[in-house]
Amino acid sequence: MGNRVGIIGVGQTHHAAKRLDASGVELISEAVTRSLDDAEMTLDQIDAIVIGNMDHFENINYVDMWATDGLGACMKPVFKVSTGGTTGTTLGACGYYHAGCGLFDTVMMVGWEKNSESDTQAAIATCANPVLERDAFAGAIGPLASEYSMYMKAYGATQEDAAIVAVRDRNNALNNQYAHNQMKVTVEDVMNSPMLSFPIKFLDICPRSDGACAVIFASEEKAKALCPRPAWVHASVVRHDYTHFGDLEWKGMPTLERASKEAYKIAGIADPLKEFDVAELYIPASTCGVKWMDSLWFCDKGGAPELVRKGTLEIDGQLPVNPSGGVIATNPIGATGLIRVGEAAWQIMGRAGDHQVPDVEKALVTGFGGCSWSDVIILGAELP
Amino acid sequence: MADWKDEVEEIVFDGKICVPYSWTVGSTLSKWYGMMRDNAEIWANRCPSCEMVFVPPRKKCIYCYKDMNDWVKLAGTGVLETYTVVQHPEPGVYPKEPPFVYGIVKMDGADTGLVHFIEGVEPDKVKSGMRVEAVMSKEREGNFMDIECFRPIE
Numbered sequence: 003m004g005n006r007v008g009i010i011g012v013g014q015t016h017h018a019a020k021r022l023d024a025s026g027v028e029l030i031s032e033a034v035t036r037s038l039d040d041a042e043m044t045l046d047q048i049d050a051i052v053i054g055n056m057d058h059f060e061n062i063n064y065v066d067m068w069a070t071d072g073l074g075a076c077m078k079p080v081f082k083v084s085t086g087g088t089t090g091t092t093l094g095a096c097g098y099y100h101a102g103c104g105l106f107d108t109v110m111m112v113g114w115e116k117n118s119e120s121d122t123q124a125a126i127a128t129c130a131n132p133v134l135e136r137d138a139f140a141g142a143i144g145p146l147a148s149e150y151s152m153y154m155k156a157y158g159a160t161q162e163d164a165a166i167v168a169v170r171d172r173n174n175a176l177n178n179q180y181a182h183n184q185m186k187v188t189v190e191d192v193m194n195s196p197m198l199s200f201p202i203k204f205l206d207i208c209p210r211s212d213g214a215c216a217v218i219f220a221s222e223e224k225a226k227a228l229c230p231r232p233a234w235v236h237a238s239v240v241r242h243d244y245t246h247f248g249d250l251e252w253k254g255m256p257t258l259e260r261a262s263k264e265a266y267k268i269a270g271i272a273d274p275l276k277e278f279d280v281a282e283l284y285i286p287a288s289t290c291g292v293k294w295m296d297s298l299w300f301c302d303k304g305g306a307p308e309l310v311r312k313g314t315l316e317i318d319g320q321l322p323v324n325p326s327g328g329v330i331a332t333n334p335i336g337a338t339g340l341i342r343v344g345e346a347a348w349q350i351m352g353r354a355g356d357h358q359v360p361d362v363e364k365a366l367v368t369g370f371g372g373c374s375w376s377d378v379i380i381l382g383a384e385l386p
Numbered sequence: 387m388a389d390w391k392d393e394v395e396e397i398v399f400d401g402k403i404c405v406p407y408s409w410t411v412g413s414t415l416s417k418w419y420g421m422m423r424d425n426a427e428i429w430a431n432r433c434p435s436c437e438m439v440f441v442p443p444r445k446k447c448i449y450c451y452k453d454m455n456d457w458v459k460l461a462g463t464g465v466l467e468t469y470t471v472v473q474h475p476e477p478g479v480y481p482k483e484p485p486f487v488y489g490i491v492k493m494d495g496a497d498t499g500l501v502h503f504i505e506g507v508e509p510d511k512v513k514s515g516m517r518v519e520a521v522m523s524k525e526r527e528g529n530f531m532d533i534e535c536f537r538p539i540e
């Protein structure tokens with residue numbers, strides 16, 4: 003068991019399809035500066051830094067070297083992590099590990115991506131095994147489309163159920179000044195948007211964004227000294243299961259089921275729908291916002307469409323999901339998971355601005371990456 | 387026992403991934419490249435805290451993490467601090483046919499080095515510590531080759 007760790011500062015850039023006003027390094031410095039301002043700290047008070055982004059996405063490796071100036075990492079311990087879509091939540095785990103192991107008091111996690119600089123789908127294709135599955139690998143949408151097809155057939159979920167999720171996240175983003183996509187949409191708009199890969203349509207899927215996020219973690223003593231209401235880490239669990247795409251169990255989401263079950267056990271959560279006050283979930287496509295609710299133990303298998311239709315997960319429902327607008331509104335990939343962590347921390351700290359949910363004591367965070375990995379992080383206002 | 391190589395038929399797939407990229411220069415370097423392109427001038431920027439002068443310029447001082455909005459124009463001259471003579475060809479990697487020289491120039495008025503080609507001199511006549519000046523390209527497009535090279539000052 004590690005020591006207690008709290009989040010004490012969060013900063014993010016204004017995200018957009020193309021931030022042509024700023025280089026990658028400048029985006030990083032924008033997030034770093036805002037997180038320090040949020041924590042009312044200076045860089046001198048940061049003991050170590052971890053940075054994350056996707057390999058191949060900007061065709062520049064060693065970001066831990068060439069972004070040193072924007073990162074503020076000169077003469078500090080710094081390294082890079084890259085775990086696909088989960089990169090941001092891996093950074094969350096790294097923040098917890100660094101501060102929780104007792105070696106560092108205050109650590110800054112920085113995730114970023116400048117998706118506009120590359121062909122994201124081509125770059126993603128490099129993650130597939132080159133002698134087996136790369137030729138057939140159809141980018142990020144195909145596998146998600148296939149899994150929802152199976153789910154619809156198995157449990158009677160519909161395309162409209164997914165559209166409800168897309169509408170929720172996109173309209174929530176209207177209250178988030180940092181969100182990339184700011185558009186008011188209806189279920190009809192989503193249903194009428196162009197079909198990309200059945201049953202996923204244009205407005206169902208996340209965009210590619212330019213942006214960065216920085217989150218400061220601290221040991222118990224430092225967090226208490228530096229922050230009036232830290233967001234304490236109650237659990238951080240990672241589960242991977244990939245061997246080959248063809249081996250995956252697509253009807254469920256085994257890594258999310260296992261990771262969330264373990265995290266609930268550690269944090270003492272018996273009824274997630276009741277006990278969490280807010281959730282920032284890595285939902286890359288609205289279809290996942292239906293199917294994966296089963297995997298988070300919010301309901302019995304096949305119960306998710308009913309939850310979605312009843313409005314349980316709406317901003318004014320029993321468990322508000324993605325008040326920030328989530329991944330469907332904003333997706334600078336190496337930062338995406340860390341934005342979930344940062345947004346959930348802000349909800350607990352009471353700093354979420356126009357999309358603040360009242361009285362947040364416990365928050366659930368997920369990350370999704372590769373095919374198909376899951377990270378689950380639980381934050382709370384009370385000491386764990 | 388058979389030789390270990392005999393047990394494996396060596397099958398190797400050739401692959402080549404061609405991914406297009408475009409890189410944003412950003413707020414600081416767009417000023418730098420703009421001044422090179424439009425005025426054939428090399429500028430640097432200074433940290434308001436430690437007063438180090440950086441060329442190429444950057445947004446934040448790497449030591450103080452201060453914004454560097456204080457710009458200074460450089461004369462274009464400097465000292466060659468160190469260099470190498472590239473002798474072997476590396477098609478697709480090197481922009482020039484060997485032999486060619488590149489080195490680090492500490493420009494007058496700046497505290498950091500600038501990496502560039504050293505030309506207008508036989509490779510075996512290049513010496514560390516020699517005075518050099520920037521040669522600006524005739525056709526300038528707002529990129530690093532707006533400085534064509536550095537050459538020795540006669």
Ligand SMILES: [Zn+2]
Binds near residue numbers: 433434438449452
């Ligand atoms: Zn300085």
